[in-house]
Amino acid sequence: MPDFKLTYAQLLETNNLIQQNADEIYWLCATRTVQESKIFPVSAYILFSYLNAYYRYPALLRKIEAQMSAEEIGDRARNQGIKIVAWCFPCFYLLGREMLINWGVIKPTDAVEDVSYVLDFWKRFQLAWHRNNGNLTNRQAGHRAQIMPEQRLQVFHADAFECRAGDPLHKAAQAFLATVAQYGFLVSCESRLTLHNHGPYKLTDKREMLVRDFNELSEATVPWLDGIGEDIPYNNLTVTMIIEGVHINLLDDWGSFESTPELKAEHMVGVGLYTADTLSDGHQPVGMGSTEELTATFIDLTERIKRATTRLWHVMAGWTRDQQLDAGALTYSGVIREFALIAGVYDPADWMLIDERAERFRPLMNDEYGNLFLGELVGYISTPSQRMHGYAMMQHTDNPTKSLSYFPYAMLVDQEYTRGVGPMRPGISNLPQKNNRYRTSQGVLTLEEYMQRAREFVPAACTEPYRFLCADWVKYHYDTPQAGNLFKIEQRHSRLLRDKGAGLSREDVETLRAGSKKTRRGGPTSHHQIMHAAAIKKHGDSAQITAISGETIEIAAQEIAWAVANGRLAEANGRYLLTPAGQMILASEYSRFYSALRTNANFRDAYARFERINRELKQIITDWQTIEIGGQRMSNVHADQAYDARVIARLGDLHERFEPILAQFVIGAARLRYYDRGLANALERAEAGDLAWVSEVKIESYHTLWFELHEELLRLLGEQREE
Amino acid sequence: MATLYTDTDKYATQSTFALVEAYNGAVKDLVRRRFAASGLSWQAFVADTAYETITREDIAAVEQQLLASGYRFEPSAISSARERPEAYKDSGLYQENFSFEHPAAPTAPADARGRSLSGVGDNVVTRTENLVGIARYVRTSEKVLEYLTGGVPADTIAIVDDSGGTLTAPILEKFRGVLCAGGTTRSHLAILTREYGIPCLMNVRLSGIKDGMRIEIECAARSKTGDDYANNVDAPAYVWRL
Numbered sequence: 001m002p003d004f005k006l007t008y009a010q011l012l013e014t015n016n017l018i019q020q021n022a023d024e025i026y027w028l029c030a031t032r033t034v035q036e037s038k039i040f041p042v043s044a045y046i047l048f049s050y051l052n053a054y055y056r057y058p059a060l061l062r063k064i065e066a067q068m069s070a071e072e073i074g075d076r077a078r079n080q081g082i083k084i085v086a087w088c089f090p091c092f093y094l095l096g097r098e099m100l101i102n103w104g105v106i107k108p109t110d111a112v113e114d115v116s117y118v119l120d121f122w123k124r125f126q127l128a129w130h131r132n133n134g135n136l137t138n139r140q141a142g143h144r145a146q147i148m149p150e151q152r153l154q155v156f157h158a159d160a161f162e163c164r165a166g167d168p169l170h171k172a173a174q175a176f177l178a179t180v181a182q183y184g185f186l187v188s189c190e191s192r193l194t195l196h197n198h199g200p201y202k203l204t205d206k207r208e209m210l211v212r213d214f215n216e217l218s219e220a221t222v223p224w225l226d227g228i229g230e231d232i233p234y235n236n237l238t239v240t241m242i243i244e245g246v247h248i249n250l251l252d253d254w255g256s257f258e259s260t261p262e263l264k265a266e267h268m269v270g271v272g273l274y275t276a277d278t279l280s281d282g283h284q285p286v287g288m289g290s291t292e293e294l295t296a297t298f299i300d301l302t303e304r305i306k307r308a309t310t311r312l313w314h315v316m317a318g319w320t321r322d323q324q325l326d327a328g329a330l331t332y333s334g335v336i337r338e339f340a341l342i343a344g345v346y347d348p349a350d351w352m353l354i355d356e357r358a359e360r361f362r363p364l365m366n367d368e369y370g371n372l373f374l375g376e377l378v379g380y381i382s383t384p385s386q387r388m389h390g391y392a393m394m395q396h397t398d399n400p401t402k403s404l405s406y407f408p409y410a411m412l413v414d415q416e417y418t419r420g421v422g423p424m425r426p427g428i429s430n431l432p433q434k435n436n437r438y439r440t441s442q443g444v445l446t447l448e449e450y451m452q453r454a455r456e457f458v459p460a461a462c463t464e465p466y467r468f469l470c471a472d473w474v475k476y477h478y479d480t481p482q483a484g485n486l487f488k489i490e491q492r493h494s495r496l497l498r499d500k501g502a503g504l505s506r507e508d509v510e511t512l513r514a515g516s517k518k519t520r521r522g523g524p525t526s527h528h529q530i531m532h533a534a535a536i537k538k539h540g541d542s543a544q545i546t547a548i549s550g551e552t553i554e555i556a557a558q559e560i561a562w563a564v565a566n567g568r569l570a571e572a573n574g575r576y577l578l579t580p581a582g583q584m585i586l587a588s589e590y591s592r593f594y595s596a597l598r599t600n601a602n603f604r605d606a607y608a609r610f611e612r613i614n615r616e617l618k619q620i621i622t623d624w625q626t627i628e629i630g631g632q633r634m635s636n637v638h639a640d641q642a643y644d645a646r647v648i649a650r651l652g653d654l655h656e657r658f659e660p661i662l663a664q665f666v667i668g669a670a671r672l673r674y675y676d677r678g679l680a681n682a683l684e685r686a687e688a689g690d691l692a693w694v695s696e697v698k699i700e701s702y703h704t705l706w707f708e709l710h711e712e713l714l715r716l717l718g719e720q721r722e723e
Numbered sequence: 724m725a726t727l728y729t730d731t732d733k734y735a736t737q738s739t740f741a742l743v744e745a746y747n748g749a750v751k752d753l754v755r756r757r758f759a760a761s762g763l764s765w766q767a768f769v770a771d772t773a774y775e776t777i778t779r780e781d782i783a784a785v786e787q788q789l790l791a792s793g794y795r796f797e798p799s800a801i802s803s804a805r806e807r808p809e810a811y812k813d814s815g816l817y818q819e820n821f822s823f824e825h826p827a828a829p830t831a832p833a834d835a836r837g838r839s840l841s842g843v844g845d846n847v848v849t850r851t852e853n854l855v856g857i858a859r860y861v862r863t864s865e866k867v868l869e870y871l872t873g874g875v876p877a878d879t880i881a882i883v884d885d886s887g888g889t890l891t892a893p894i895l896e897k898f899r900g901v902l903c904a905g906g907t908t909r910s911h912l913a914i915l916t917r918e919y920g921i922p923c924l925m926n927v928r929l930s931g932i933k934d935g936m937r938i939e940i941e942c943a944a945r946s947k948t949g950d951d952y953a954n955n956v957d958a959p960a961y962v963w964r965l
Binding site: 030037038040041042043044101102103104105106107110174178179181182183185186189190191192250256258263264265309310313316317320321324356357359360362363364366367368369370371373375376380382383384385387388389390396400416417418419422425 | 734737740778781783807811871885892948
């Protein structure tokens with residue numbers, strides 16, 4: 001960090017970031033009693049971890065940021081999934097500060113540069129991590145965590161396997177979820193720090209998807225999985241869970257969720273399994289080849305995790321209290337060690353030791369004091385430093401308190417502040433040292449190899465130019481090759497979406513899941529084609545409109561119904577006409593859909609030739625409709641077969657000259673092929689003696705179709721009809 | 724004598740819990756004395772010397788002040804009392820014929836169906852029927868080891884102290900039901916039992932239930948939600964001796 005200068009704006013922002021966390025501390029803790037445990041002195045280790053975070057985070061974050069910026073780490077975290085850092089990271093640190101203020105060891109004006117830096121890092125990380133929803137926290141989003149981009153969600157959506165309560169996949173998945181959750185609690189010393197959820201994501205009217213991350217399962221960074229996690233082939237697992245008939249109404253910054261009605265096993269109707277880490281290039285499918293393979297994978301992993309759970313339980317039950325205190329505190333204060341893994345600067349000496357400045361307070365960390373002091377800090381909000389003037393009403397409680405102390409602005413004037421806690425100090429641990437085996441998606445590596453690869457590896461989605469191709473860009477560029485490639489990166493390992501590109505909608509994916517090959521749906525283009533067809537075939541029925549539009553029967557039916565329901569088309573006895581607004585909407589769309597065609601030289605040249613031949617056609621039709629008898633033009637009653645045959649022969653001759661023109665039209669606008677078939681059909685019938693097919697208005701005679709084609713061309717090219 | 728920044732505080736009252744106030748006050752006293760002795764400005768003291776002048780030994784002495792007066796801590800972890808019996812109360816972990824006797828437990832004589840009300844808790848998931856089983860306290864790692872080795876007896880409704888899913892981790896899924904004397908329906912143990920599909924009441928207050936008794940737990944009661952906790956809405960799920 002460059003030379004530190006205290007400014008009013010900076011203090012204002014830092015206090016706001018403090019308060020963002022302060023309000024959520026109470027809310028998150030209100031529905032949980034102070035945690036107790038029979039194995040772990042949980043509250044005591046939590047307090048201990050806060051102190052460790054306070055003394056170590058500033059130096060550790062600066063070390064990380066020397067390698068990779070907070071916002072880039074946020075991008076990587078979004079790409080690979082991450083443990084619950086959102087609330088924990090700033091609050092562990094700030095609650096350590098609050099403890100020390102209550103002990104008189106520091107003042108609210110101490111370590112000002114550190115505090116503002118830690119919160120600024122947090123802000124930049126969070127904003128990048130939450131980039132797809134534009135919020136700082138789940139709290140800001142109304143307790144919702146929409147983290148992933150469309151391209152990843154589409155793969156999760158498409159590839160999840162259907163399951164129903166009682167079937168083998170459902171049973172295997174439920175058993176796995178229970179087992180891995182319990183193992184996760186144990187690995188993280190009876191906390192939820194290795195479990196994380198994000199979502200919900202909407203799949204259909206009835207279905208939502210919850211993405212559930214289970215991290216640090218194998219030979220991870222914590223020493224207590226040495227010799228225990230090695231049987232588990234993945235360090236991180238992500239379960240995509242499709243639920244039906246239930247709404248996730250709350251997903252908080254601890255990654256916990258609530259639902260209405262309450263989520264039960266039978267609500268799960270689809271499931272998928274993935275692994276992702278710093279070196280994996282996004283989420284790689286695990287056992288996702290078939291329902292049977294996924295079922296077998298869940299069963300196998302469940303067995304492995306159960307064995308590991310029992311072995312780990314034996315290890316932990318045999319720990320001394322100091323070892324338990326260390327393990328829990330390091331799990332908590334180390335909640336952001338994944339940042340160091342991502343940046344390629346992880347060092348166990350940084351993350352697996354209690355800083356000696358925190359260590360000196362160990363003798364205070366007895367069970368009862370731990371429960372009570374933690375309870376006051378995060379539940380009752382009742383320590384002296386948290387009290388405010390009597391008019392104040394804290395969010396949620398209306399009490400005159402606030403969870404976290406602000407920076408006093410007076411230090412802008414009196415300058416009585418200190419900048420930071422200084423460099424890292426040595427640390428201690430009562431736990432065995434971790435071995436040098438780290439499970440990654442690229443195999444079990446030594447730390448040196450792991451960090452080397454982490455520093456060199458950039459996931460494809462985080463490379464230029466893809467890194468900055470966000471949903472708002474995709475929205476307006478989905479039809480470009482670059483958008484296609486962006487989606488294909490995610491689709492590389494997808495069973496259903498491989499190489500499908502960026503054009504699919506959520507509904508298309510749902511259709512694909514249902515096993516249908518038809519993935520097109522009504523979109524802007526389909527909508528336009530239907531409206532356009534209705535303009536060409538005035539008072540046409542749905543079959544005629546469908547035929548001209550070139551859309552499928554299903555899509556045309558949907559679009560026609562939508563247009564009628566929304567005031568674009570009027571319907572009378574099964575026939576359709578554009579409403580005045582419909583005509584205006586349609587008229588303004590041609591320049592959008594045909595701008596390229598309008599500057600297409602070949603097409604325009606063909607159109608010029610068409611206009612010339614059109615005059616000839618009009619003469620032929622006039623000659624067909626009238627006959628000269630005794631110097632007078634009379635209506636042709638078709639009594640003179642030789643005359644009629646001559647006119648039809650002229651029409652045949654014209655059609656031969658017209659064919660190359662039409663071929664040119666079809667190259668420019670494939671849908672116009674419709675006229676090729678129709679005109680040839682009309683001519684053949686006329687030549688076979690069915691005279692109505694020359695110019696009868698009520699059938700698709702040669703002239704009817706020719707006239708409609710002309711109307712098409714005028715609309716497409718934005719020309720006016722010559723009369 | 725030097726004073727601390729926080730010694731002048733218009734709004735502060737003491738910490739609610741005496742133990743917290745006692746220890747936090749003693750640490751402040753220590754800092755006050757060391758700061759005065761240093762003769763330094765606060766900035767110089769906190770930045771350069773506070774770490775050296777407030778040591779682990781000082782903090783250990785603070786802890787001892789209370790223990791020396793005969794105070795004994797309330798234990799949470801088994802290891803705490805096991806390692807320092809002189810510092811912690813005995814919570815009856817190894818006591819024969821133990822039963823929870825929570826002051827807030829509702830009790831009533833046997834009803835028409837022969838059920839004696841013996842407690843109440845917060846239901847985690849609403850089931851179609853109540854659960855009947857055998858009450859068994861699972862409070863020590865020795866008990867878990869016994870069940871790990873010999874198997875969990877059939878129809879066990881485990882009674883555990885608090886939200887400790889960890890203590891019972893290797894055997895949790897073998898229980899028919901769980902009564903937990905702490906936590907809420909959003910606690911770790913609640914999440915685990917929900918995943919395993921095991922009926923569970925959290926935050927139970929019990930009286931008169933001893934190891935081996937047949938009990939019924941009202942897991943058909945309405946489950947208690949986060950909103951219920953936030954708004955102090957009562958949602959009792961009862962426990963009966965049969």
